[in-house]
Amino acid sequence: MMRKVDVALGARSYPIVIGCGIMDELTAFVRQAGYSPRGMIVTDEHVAPHCAARIAACIARAGVQAEVAVIPAGEQSKSLAQAEQLFTRAISLGLDRKSPIFALGGGVVGDLTGFVAASYMRGVPFIQLPTTLLAQVDSSVGGKVAVNHARGKNLIGAFYQPDAVFMDLDALQTLPAREIRAGLGEIIKYGIICDADFFAWLEAHTADVLALAPDAAAYMIARSCEIKADVVRQDEREGGLRRILNFGHTIAHAVETETGYARYRHGEAVAIGMAGAAQISAAMGLLSSADAARITRLITAMGLPCTAEGVTADAMYADLFHDKKTVGGRIHWVLAACIGRVCVRSDVPEDVVRNTIAGLCS
Template sequence: MIRRVAVELGERSYPIVIGNSIDDEMIGFVRQAGYSAHGMIVTDTNVGELHAGRIAEALERAGLQAEIAVIPAGESSKSLDTANDLFTRAIELGLDRRSPIFALGGGVVGDLAGFVAATYMRGVPFIQLPTSLLAQVDSSVGGKVAVNHPLGKNLIGAFYQPDAVFMDLDLLKTLPAREIATGLGEIIKYGIICDADFFAWLEEHCAQVLALAPPAAAHMIARSCEIKADVVRQDEREGGLRRILNFGHTIAHAIEKETGYVRYRHGEAVAIGMVGAAQISEEMGLLSAADRLRMESLIRAMGLPLTAAGVTAEAMYEDLFHDKKTVGGRIHWVLAEGIGKVSVHSDVPEEIVRKTLLGLSS
């Protein structure tokens, strides 16, 4: 069964296709897209060996010759240096303004390839083929593309929507348990920010979710994409409402920076960040202790961490002011008012933040 989610953005609208063995869907889309005859598949050293050849063969059946560009796996590849290597490859291949770039991999590949697509020749077509659970429910949807800078994560980037996103559930079968858990960090977030029923569904179906049972996987991925698509539709460029998608991310980015982007997967850092945001929410009188405990319980049940090792509260506090969501020296905190409802606050006292960070780093 194939599920479809539409991201409604006027002329920049695009489909998300979710299902098993969806190569034919991709082939049909490419055939009618009006692309040039040559394109590029960006993938990494982990995913490339498993899937790049098959994708290239499928695209050839669609009439498109796609060269495979392989980058080293890992967050360190999300850099201007790696982007420049891809620019060079694209120029050498003679790619033009209608040559599509396919992102085959997890969030690092998607963000990097999207950044290259947004800036090469001032923008070329871009298709997301996310292979991790995290990328399927988060970075591949919404059009935020970027590379990191030594002083902060995702500081150099753009809003650039893909032409389509194809999520093949078969690709999840090779994911180790830790990679499943990191995707679940973002999935839990969607329940907290705007869907209490979805949060309860995750609580009730924990075993099926962790096992990626096909019906459970299809439902939680589609529902996550629906929630994010609706938020992006209302606020494409993060002027207001879209900030709610950053629940847990302010602290998460500080944890990632302090641990060199290698100790924690993104969803793991987000899980810790959500614990911190929930604690701040309770301290501010917004969230009940019972709801905070439900959040922590589900995070723990999904195999995610609740505290961070290898960080200090002082260093994390300083990192908060280098985050791209900090404007005019004021941190915009996404805080929970209950399961299914969040709001943005820029008046959180310093002592509450420091107390929370100290507890997370213990």
């Protein structure tokens, strides 16, 4: 089964193709796109041995010779230094303004490659080929590309939409269980922010979700992409509504900063952040204790953490003010009013935040 989700952004609209064995669709897309005959595939050292040659051959059949650039795996590669190396590689290959750059890998590869594509010659074509569940339902959709700074995550970046996203479900079969769970953190988020029925479906199908049963995987990925695509369609550049996609992320980014982006996968940090956001929502009188408990229960059922190790409450609190969602010294919290609906508040008392963070520090 193949599913298609359209991200409707006028002239910047693009398709998301989801399914098994979708390389023919990728070849057909590249063949008709009008690209220059030279391109580049950016991937990491873990993904490259599994599928880089196959993807390069697929693209070559469409008339584009794409050289493979392999970066070190891990969050440390999402840096200006690594971006500069890719700029140099692109120049050495003679890439021009119509040369496509393909991101083959997880969120780090996608964010870094998108940043390079947005900047090289003021913007060249960019195609996402996400290979992790987390990247498929989160970073590959929506056009937010960035690298990190020592003082915070994703502080240097742009809004730059891909030409297309191709999600091969076969790639998920090689993922370790922990990587699958990391993707589920973002999937749970979509139910909380927009779709109570989807949240209930996740509660009822936990076993199939964890096993990546084909029908369950195709449905939850497509539904997550539909929700994100609809939010992005209404607010491409995070002027208002798009903030709801950051539910759980304010605390998550503090967890990642304090643990050097090494202890937790992004989806695990988001799970901790969602548990904290649910607690703050309840403390503010927005969310019922029953719904807060449902959120924590589903996070736990999916094998994700609700508390953080290796952090301190004071350092976590200080980190909150380096987050992009903090404007004029005020933190814009995305909080849950119920499962399926959230709001943005900037009036959360300091003691509520500090008490919540203290409870998250195990």
